[in-house]
Amino acid sequence: MTDEDWEKLGRDISNNTHLNAVTLIRALNDQNMPLLFRGLTRSSSIGMIYFSDNALSVVGARSMVPFLQNASNLTYLGLSQNNLQSEGFNALFETMRDSPIESLSCRGCGIGSIEIENDFFPKHL
DSSP states (O other), rough: OOHHHHHHHHHHHHHOOOOEEEEEOSSSSSHHHHHHHHTTTTTOOOEEOOOOOOOHHHHHHTHHHHHHHHHHSSSEEEEESOOOOOHHHHHHHHHGGOOOEEEEOOOOOOOOOOOOGGSSSSOOO
């Protein structure tokens, strides 16, 4: 897919008010993730995201931050088997403190340490 295709996919998902879950496995990387989320940021219906086993690092994780800050229905985020490392995990986790997130899966993401202050801990986890 082209860069424009990734951004258009994000907009199309965002404009679909009936879509509850998005699954992309072995499709994303640090180059196309920001493009997807540039279009996806306004989505209000997404409740579950399954982005396991992609080539995502801290760059890909940080591109999710604007979406996560506005994701009023997101209850599940699956990012297992990515290379988020501690920095990417901590950035995502702190962003979700006011979100409705109930379940977060980050197995096999190279997380060596978790450094989160109590004030940043998601309320529903």
